[in-house]
Amino acid sequence: MKTKTLLPLLLFCGLAALAGGAVPDAGDAVSIASLLREMTDRDERARFPAPAFTCAQASSYDRATVAPGQPGWFANSDRSMFLRVEHERGRREFVMFDAAGPGAIVRFWMTFSGPNCGRGTLRIYIDGAAEPAVSGSAFDVLSGPAITSAPLADSVSKLTDYARRGHNLYFPIPYAKSCKITYESEHLREDDFGARKKGTEAVYYNINHRAYAPGVRVVSYSAAGLERAAAAITAALQRLSGGNKTLPAPRAVLRLDADLAPGASRSFAVEPSGAPGAIQRLALRLRAGDQEQALRSTLLEIAFDGAVTVRAPVGDFFGVGHRQIPSSTYYTTAGHDGLLQSYWVMPFEKSCVITLRNLGAQPVAITNAAADLKDWRWDARSMHFGAGWRQYTRVPAGPHEKAVDLNLADLRGQGVYVGDGIAIFNTTHRWWGEGDEKVYVDGEKFPSHIGTGTEDYYGYAWCRPEPFTGHPFIAQPVGDGSFAPALSVNTRYRALDGIPFQKSLRFDLELWHWSVTRVNFAPVALWYMLPGGKNLAPADAADAAREPVARDRADIIPSDLRRDAAGALAVEGEDLLIMRTTSGRAVTQPLRQPPRSGGAHLWWRDLAPGARATLAFNSDTAGPFNLTAFLTTARDYGTFAIRLNGKPVFPSLNLNTPKLAATTAAAPVTLNKGANTLEIELLAPAAASGTPAATKTHFGLDKLVFEPAPAP
Numbered sequence: 001m002k003t004k005t006l007l008p009l010l011l012f013c014g015l016a017a018l019a020g021g022a023v024p025d026a027g028d029a030v031s032i033a034s035l036l037r038e039m040t041d042r043d044e045r046a047r048f049p050a051p052a053f054t055c056a057q058a059s060s061y062d063r064a065t066v067a068p069g070q071p072g073w074f075a076n077s078d079r080s081m082f083l084r085v086e087h088e089r090g091r092r093e094f095v096m097f098d099a100a101g102p103g104a105i106v107r108f109w110m111t112f113s114g115p116n117c118g119r120g121t122l123r124i125y126i127d128g129a130a131e132p133a134v135s136g137s138a139f140d141v142l143s144g145p146a147i148t149s150a151p152l153a154d155s156v157s158k159l160t161d162y163a164r165r166g167h168n169l170y171f172p173i174p175y176a177k178s179c180k181i182t183y184e185s186e187h188l189r190e191d192d193f194g195a196r197k198k199g200t201e202a203v204y205y206n207i208n209h210r211a212y213a214p215g216v217r218v219v220s221y222s223a224a225g226l227e228r229a230a231a232a233i234t235a236a237l238q239r240l241s242g243g244n245k246t247l248p249a250p251r252a253v254l255r256l257d258a259d260l261a262p263g264a265s266r267s268f269a270v271e272p273s274g275a276p277g278a279i280q281r282l283a284l285r286l287r288a289g290d291q292e293q294a295l296r297s298t299l300l301e302i303a304f305d306g307a308v309t310v311r312a313p314v315g316d317f318f319g320v321g322h323r324q325i326p327s328s329t330y331y332t333t334a335g336h337d338g339l340l341q342s343y344w345v346m347p348f349e350k351s352c353v354i355t356l357r358n359l360g361a362q363p364v365a366i367t368n369a370a371a372d373l374k375d376w377r378w379d380a381r382s383m384h385f386g387a388g389w390r391q392y393t394r395v396p397a398g399p400h401e402k403a404v405d406l407n408l409a410d411l412r413g414q415g416v417y418v419g420d421g422i423a424i425f426n427t428t429h430r431w432w433g434e435g436d437e438k439v440y441v442d443g444e445k446f447p448s449h450i451g452t453g454t455e456d457y458y459g460y461a462w463c464r465p466e467p468f469t470g471h472p473f474i475a476q477p478v479g480d481g482s483f484a485p486a487l488s489v490n491t492r493y494r495a496l497d498g499i500p501f502q503k504s505l506r507f508d509l510e511l512w513h514w515s516v517t518r519v520n521f522a523p524v525a526l527w528y529m530l531p532g533g534k535n536l537a538p539a540d541a542a543d544a545a546r547e548p549v550a551r552d553r554a555d556i557i558p559s560d561l562r563r564d565a566a567g568a569l570a571v572e573g574e575d576l577l578i579m580r581t582t583s584g585r586a587v588t589q590p591l592r593q594p595p596r597s598g599g600a601h602l603w604w605r606d607l608a609p610g611a612r613a614t615l616a617f618n619s620d621t622a623g624p625f626n627l628t629a630f631l632t633t634a635r636d637y638g639t640f641a642i643r644l645n646g647k648p649v650f651p652s653l654n655l656n657t658p659k660l661a662a663t664t665a666a667a668p669v670t671l672n673k674g675a676n677t678l679e680i681e682l683l684a685p686a687a688a689s690g691t692p693a694a695t696k697t698h699f700g701l702d703k704l705v706f707e708p709a710p711a712p
Contacts, residue, residue, distance in 0.1 A: 032229040032232065059081075060082075082183075104174040111456070115200075278374050297313070303351075321423030331343050385526075414529065433513075459471070485552070516574050560576070561618075601703075638655065656686055
């Protein structure tokens with residue numbers, strides 16, 4: 001029997017749904033309406049959840065990931081991993097999620113590749129019903145209009161091709177007894193979970209879900225429930241779309257304007273009133289000769305009730321890294337005029353002190369700066385707001401076993417993790433963000449949140465560089481560094497998908513880069529904790545804000561040449577900066593036989609006739625040297641010309657041999673101090689170079705070694 005698709009129900013909200021039945025009076029139960037009110041209530045973020053719940057994530061992460069330090073911990077086939085396949089009513093449904101209630105789906109992200117990607121049928125079954133409560137194409141369910149409209153169902157970036165976007169559903173789907181989510185596609189095979197076989201569809205998904213205690217009453221998602229929640233749905237859509245225009249008038253305003261000399265600081269204390277309070281809006285504008293450095297080196301600290309819980313650079317705290325760029329979310333905004341604003345509610349019982357520190361070497365003017373205060377009812381659920389920042393400066397990055405887990409937060413106490421952001425300066429023309437998030441709650445040995453890639457975690461997909469802002473919970477105000485030596489800034493704020501913890505939370509994010517290189521990786525983490533909670537980050541973690549910001553690759557990698565074991569200057573082929581290729585793909589290829597330095601080489605593959613590649617590296621010395629190039633040969637390798645800084649080095653180099661092998665070529669060269677370019681041109685394809693069986697042509701470079709030329 002074919003399941004009917006969703007029918008228009010509330011046209012003014014852009015809603016549609018299936019199934020029906022009477023819905024009991026919700027009362028104090030968890031329901032669509034109660035969850036939407038919670039989502040948009042910033043005050044509720046600052047109180048420990050009641051009723052209590054846990055939050056976890058189901059995803060298509062590579063199941064070879066089983067334990068830290070074990071093979072597969074950085075496995076990257078994070079696609080088409082399902083729980084099982086069910087054969088019902090003559091169709092195959094691939095099960096993505098299956099959980100007992102009471103609970104709720106609170107964030108659902110997907111993307112796809114392959115034939116007719118995303119056009120399969122997504123079904124959500126509630127409380128064991130034979131018929132799905134939701135049924136439609138994945139795009140329509142997650143990005144609208146099947147259940148709701150933007151921003152609760154949306155795709156990003158609008159500048160990206162629709163099929164290459166991240167598709168995000170933030171509309172809550174509560175269930176009293178159980179929830180099962182399946183995907184049906186004729187392009188999926190039952191024997192290739194995680195594979196990318198020709199003609200198959202790749203499915204990537206992250207599903208954040210809550211679990212309530214058995215005694216919590218939940219009103220399950222249904223068509224009738226949608227109708228009863230119509231007013232709450234309309235209010236949520238309006239409030240999330242309207243941004244930050246609904247704040248009540250403050251009870252008082254604490255002015256924060258200051259002129260800070262290098263190394264100076266100013267502290268501003270809330271006047272004692274004998275009553276608890278909360279910051280409801282924090283705003284400031286920086287003015288400095290070097291604006292980017294000021295955004296990084298001006299530090300914001302806030303102490304609540306005697307404990308410093310916020311310590312982060314101004315730009316990173318407000319979601320723009322060290323770039324003065326516009327951005328807009330439900331919790332932070334950055335205007336075209338440079339005004340930075342935060343709407344996190346920050347309660348305190350007795351005292352609040354805000355400190356601004358200039359860690360830089362230039363004077364900084366802070367203007368239009370204020371903390372708007374409101375009344376607050378302090379109770380046992382009230383939490384202090386926290387923010388911690390650090391930078392992993394010139395941190396090594398690479399693929400597969402060269403990936404590394406970087407810590408964003410390490411917290412002890414009772415609280416809720418509510419968001420994070422990263423500012424990364426990439427140093428190559430390859431993608432930096434294959435890494436998965438790994439969140440350990442209350443001492444877990446294996447993370448209850450493990451994902452499918454950094455861009456997936458931040459709501460977009462496919463490494464796309466196109467910027468997006470205006471979504472309430474996710475943003476990429478700048479994505480220049482996706483495939484170039486440049487900056488990218490990503491932000492994710494958590495509402496219903498906040499992660500409660502009773503004892504501890506550790507958040508690690510893999511740095512998994514397609515190049516073997518070094519980058520500057522600066523994360524900021526946000527949380528709420530009950531008084532007494534501890535941030536276990538190093539006390540001096542934020543002192544890295546003193547360091548000069550990276551604006552160019554040379555700021556991180558001043559020289560690619562390193563002394564090898566023999567004392568010569570050398571650079572691995574896979575570490576070279578790929579500036580341009582006219583055809584084919586230049587990738588790092590692991591290669592053990594023949595033995596390659598570092599176990600890999602730069603593989604420029606699938607070349608068209610006349611293909612050219614321009615590679616680059618930096619040197620901190622200049623002069624005459626003798627170059628030895630360590631190269632790979634094979635039956636499908638061609639004949640090439642190689643030039644250094646525009647001058648011929650190897651006019652015609654035949655790398656075609658019957659079997660895979662290694663060779664060297666030597667010639668005198670002159671190095672420039674600073675940037676050097678290596679140009680490679682295909683002169684003859686493999687078949688014309690000596691071995692006629694090859695149909696494709698490739699090139700492999702293992703290493704360049706420069707030895708000082710002897711004095712004449």
